[in-house]
Amino acid sequence: MNKYRITYPNNKEGQNNLSHTMKKNSMKTLFLTLSIVFSLVAYSQNKNNINNVKPVSIDIVEVDAKFYSLLDSLLKNDCKCSYYSDTLYYGIWIDKTISDKGDHVIVISIVGNTQKEFFFKDRHRESLFGYFLYKRHNFFLFGSNILESIIVTNKKKIFQYSDYYPDEDDRWTIYRFLYYNKKYMLYEKENDWLCK
16 A cells, blocks of 8 residues: 555646646756766776876986075975975976077976876977986976986886876966076076965
8 A cells, every 4th residue: 555645736737837847857867867977988088098007217317416406496486386295296398598698508497297197298208308306206307418417327217107198287387497607597487376
């Protein structure tokens, strides 16, 4: 015996309201179901990319005391930023340019990220020439090894990375240092709006 008694409306208006309410509820259920299915499909695809792990072998480099001073200056500035953690990864791009006076100047651009995969994108990986660890931070070197401060060893470090590459965003401060007359100097900071 059924404990619940369902009463259907007798008049036409009540039946129309019931029909409208049922259609509205079925649309909500359909929308919710589709949302869940799409979310699961996206998660599954992203998980498959994250689980597709690849190794990359990088030469370990040694740097001199002058270069460590440059990094201390960088970390002192970066620790004032809201995104900072004591285990950030950093990419260091080294390039040579000519100043407005015609002198050769080495430009060192440095940016951090919470995920090492950011630095293993195809366009970055081709110019990757070295790696070192300093104060719990992993530093990846790109471009040309044109600084006497950096010595490539015959040791290797193997990193595991996934095919998942985080999107680039503008919350990371980009530091540009110059190396001129055997001295490092901070030239500019870009995107430092999250720093005190």
